[in-house]
Amino acid sequence: MKKVLSSSAIRRVDKKTMERLSLSSLQLMEIAAFNLFQFFCSHFQFYQTSTIHIFCGNGNNGGDGLVLARMLFKAKWKVKVYYLRFSSKDSNEFAANLNQLNEMKIPIEELNENRFDLSIQQSDVVIDALFGSGLNRSVQGFVGKVIDILNQSEHIVAIDIPSGLMAADNRNNSLEHVIKATATLSIQVPKLCLFQPTYAECIGEWHLIDIGLDHMALEEEQTPYYFLERSDIKKLIKPSRTFAHKGTNGHGLLISGSFGMMGAAVLSANAALRSGVGLLSIHTPKCGVEILQQAVPQAMVEVDIHQYFTTCIQSVEQYKGIGIGPGLGQAENTQKAIHHLLQLVIQPLVIDADALNILASHQDWLSLIPTGSILTPHPGEFKRLVGEWNSDEEKLEKLKEFCGKVKSYVILKGAFSCLCTPEGLFYFNSTGNEGMAKGGSGDVLTGILTALLAQGYTSESAAMFGMMVHGLAGDIAAESIGKVSMNALDLIEFLPHAFMQLND
Numbered sequence: 001m002k003k004v005l006s007s008s009a010i011r012r013v014d015k016k017t018m019e020r021l022s023l024s025s026l027q028l029m030e031i032a033a034f035n036l037f038q039f040f041c042s043h044f045q046f047y048q049t050s051t052i053h054i055f056c057g058n059g060n061n062g063g064d065g066l067v068l069a070r071m072l073f074k075a076k077w078k079v080k081v082y083y084l085r086f087s088s089k090d091s092n093e094f095a096a097n098l099n100q101l102n103e104m105k106i107p108i109e110e111l112n113e114n115r116f117d118l119s120i121q122q123s124d125v126v127i128d129a130l131f132g133s134g135l136n137r138s139v140q141g142f143v144g145k146v147i148d149i150l151n152q153s154e155h156i157v158a159i160d161i162p163s164g165l166m167a168a169d170n171r172n173n174s175l176e177h178v179i180k181a182t183a184t185l186s187i188q189v190p191k192l193c194l195f196q197p198t199y200a201e202c203i204g205e206w207h208l209i210d211i212g213l214d215h216m217a218l219e220e221e222q223t224p225y226y227f228l229e230r231s232d233i234k235k236l237i238k239p240s241r242t243f244a245h246k247g248t249n250g251h252g253l254l255i256s257g258s259f260g261m262m263g264a265a266v267l268s269a270n271a272a273l274r275s276g277v278g279l280l281s282i283h284t285p286k287c288g289v290e291i292l293q294q295a296v297p298q299a300m301v302e303v304d305i306h307q308y309f310t311t312c313i314q315s316v317e318q319y320k321g322i323g324i325g326p327g328l329g330q331a332e333n334t335q336k337a338i339h340h341l342l343q344l345v346i347q348p349l350v351i352d353a354d355a356l357n358i359l360a361s362h363q364d365w366l367s368l369i370p371t372g373s374i375l376t377p378h379p380g381e382f383k384r385l386v387g388e389w390n391s392d393e394e395k396l397e398k399l400k401e402f403c404g405k406v407k408s409y410v411i412l413k414g415a416f417s418c419l420c421t422p423e424g425l426f427y428f429n430s431t432g433n434e435g436m437a438k439g440g441s442g443d444v445l446t447g448i449l450t451a452l453l454a455q456g457y458t459s460e461s462a463a464m465f466g467m468m469v470h471g472l473a474g475d476i477a478a479e480s481i482g483k484v485s486m487n488a489l490d491l492i493e494f495l496p497h498a499f500m501q502l503n504d
Ligand SMILES: NC(=O)C1=CN([C@@H]2O[C@H](COP(=O)(O)OP(=O)(O)OC[C@H]3O[C@@H](n4cnc5c(N)ncnc54)[C@H](OP(=O)(O)O)[C@@H]3O)[C@@H](O)[C@H]2O)[C@@H](O)CC1
Pocket: 014, 025, 028, 029, 032, 033, 057, 058, 059, 060, 061, 062, 064, 086, 087, 088, 091, 130, 131, 132, 133, 134, 135, 136, 137, 138, 139, 140, 159, 160, 161, 187
């Protein structure tokens, strides 16, 4: 698990690293730039025949740019270096490295208000080292004009953060002039902006470049934001038991499907059955019985009295994991059935899709949600629950407030799905890809989560494990058959591989 930190926290970690490892700030910059250089050479080998235009500010982000320029120059890449003095005083590290470049006779050009004509070819590459974590106000003036010109380039690699974007909160940033990078090489610590859809087109694909910051210093920083990694899940996985039987592996219930939407029930059920549940029951209207008995013979079907949709859920105490929502529809009687269930149930629920939509239209039922439930809205469903937001930052505030209010977990789905806990901690998922943006992918997640709760995982562990394994199944599917063709069925198909990888 990596901590997502603010710029001021990162500055403290940098400082402690230098003190504890007896490094000067020039040495730390040299290490940072060397790791950037190594990553750049291996990951962007195909740029080797292009001219690399490196744009440096006169702070330490610019310093990183100068050292990277020196290393690329020595390695015989074609580099052109430019710098801009937007701050009245050069940082010491920038100044020292500028001297080194001058001594090595590496050509370097100063841009200023009167001189910023740039000639960059389509195949050329721009490295953006103008501003990093030191940006403290919106970019204006001639630096803004330079950024606008650079944005006409097709290949832009930003160092640490695309210039013009702030690490954590951009609500007071006009965002008029921000580098639109194709890739961002962020220095070791994930920043909140990397996970926000609004800034995705400025950040492009991103990578974290380890520079050996002091682990204790990182430990000492407090943050509510975390980036969840595969290694975190391994610790949560329950060992398999030789004398296990279907009873000890838990009995799950899915309340799912309605006329025309039985596919959702089939997907959730198959996902649950690939996620270790001992026994699975599916509550469904009469029209779904034959479909389910054929498509999912391993599951038992509990038949509703209604032909087309769910109207009445009787006893649920025997189930340890209960998932409700996929393909459920929002018929009047289904709404009543949900209200009845909420009054009846004491164990945490997995609540998805139409069950969320029903709750959104009956806000007074939210207080009936059992403590520790897992709600899995996509942003559209979440908006119905909490109203519109004006920024991603406000969205996270609403998420925290909502989780506290319903004393439950929410997985806000999308790229870097975000799990928020009732205590207000945020965990961004590191698996998953855009190939999963297909109908039915969310139904698969509901099945997985229901199975994990049934097996006795705590809600928090189930949410972390489920979110990670679901995304990993997507990543393996993408590698095996490609993002275009993969769909929800493939997530189920590759789920066993994902569980095996997490267990390795
Ligand atoms: N040992 C280390 O420290 C390491 C640091 N590392 C690297 O350092 C980077 C952070 O460097 P940094 O703190 O010098 O800030 P940076 O982003 O270069 O900005 C420079 C100055 O610009 C100014 N400014 C702000 N906003 C402005 C605006 N809108 N328009 C105009 N000016 C504006 C502001 O100064 P001000 O004008 O407020 O006095 C600010 O101080 C980090 O991203 C990483 O790449 C790595 O090498 C690892 C080791």
